[in-house]
Amino acid sequence: MPTLPYSAVRRRGLMLVLSAPSGGGKSTIARALLEREPGLSLSVSVTTRKPRPGEIEGIHYFFRTVEEFDVMAAKGDMLEYAQVFDNRYGTPRGPVENALTEGRDVLFDIDWQGNRQLADNARPDLVSVFILPPSLGELERRLTDRNQDGPDVIARRMAEAADEISHWAEYDYVIVNTNLEESIAAVQAILRAERLKRVRRVGLDGFIDGILKG
Numbered sequence: 001m002p003t004l005p006y007s008a009v010r011r012r013g014l015m016l017v018l019s020a021p022s023g024g025g026k027s028t029i030a031r032a033l034l035e036r037e038p039g040l041s042l043s044v045s046v047t048t049r050k051p052r053p054g055e056i057e058g059i060h061y062f063f064r065t066v067e068e069f070d071v072m073a074a075k076g077d078m079l080e081y082a083q084v085f086d087n088r089y090g091t092p093r094g095p096v097e098n099a100l101t102e103g104r105d106v107l108f109d110i111d112w113q114g115n116r117q118l119a120d121n122a123r124p125d126l127v128s129v130f131i132l133p134p135s136l137g138e139l140e141r142r143l144t145d146r147n148q149d150g151p152d153v154i155a156r157r158m159a160e161a162a163d164e165i166s167h168w169a170e171y172d173y174v175i176v177n178t179n180l181e182e183s184i185a186a187v188q189a190i191l192r193a194e195r196l197k198r199v200r201r202v203g204l205d206g207f208i209d210g211i212l213k214g
């Protein structure tokens with residue numbers, strides 16, 4: 001094994017998954033993280049759903065037909081994919097693998113099915129965080145105050161919340177999003193510690209070999 005100076009020790013990037021019931025605060029926390037953490041970028045998913053007003057191809061999603069989606073999945077071009085309610089969603093493999101090799105971290109806004117596939121296929125690279133509201137009453141208040149959806153959509157999101165929340169124990173960390181700034185700081189603390197993990201430090205063995213040889 002070649003001995004290495006400490007300056008040659010590199011870090012493999014990590015995959016930070018955030019999941020939450022709709023209204024839990026995931027997008028707000030993700031936005032703050034992307035602003036505050038220069039080494040972090042968002043994984044842009046492929047979806048078969050239609051763009052919502054304001055959504056931009058390549059920024060929010062890659063919008064594809066069902067046929068195009070299925071071809072990508074069959075070719076193994078997706079790290080994970082799932083049917084979420086009426087549409088398909090998946091993570092393109094290439095950009096994530098490049099980022100991890102180059103020591104950059106990737107943020108994922110994916111559901112519990114995607115998290116489960118990453119846990120099965122990429123466990124050493126995965127750091128998963130589940131965001132909970134302080135109560136279902138507060139979740140409904142936040143969905144209402146967000147002013148984005150009508151009463152029917154809010155009722156559907158509330159009905160779906162219990163199902164999403166039932167997967168909380170499949171995540172490495174659980175954050176109850178009572179105070180927004182504290183929640184953001186908690187995810188930043190998780191990132192800081194996870195980045196220091198021995199298994200992510202490429203070349204550490206060569207450096208330590210050098211120390212021992214003197």
Ligand code: ADP
Nearest residue numbers: 022023024025026027028142146177178179180
């Ligand atoms: P999600 O992306 O999980 O659906 P959002 O990030 O859109 O949720 O948050 C839902 C609403 O709740 C938004 O209006 C957001 O500003 C608000 N919100 C998020 N976190 C908190 C918090 N800790 N306290 C109060 N309001 C919050």
Ligand code: 5GP
Nearest residue numbers: 045081082084089090091109110111113114
């Ligand atoms: P929306 O249609 O509201 O943007 O997203 C609906 C749900 O799909 C959210 O729970 C979101 O986390 C999830 N989702 C978005 N992209 C992906 C993906 O690439 N894979 C998986 N498994 N879920 C995704």
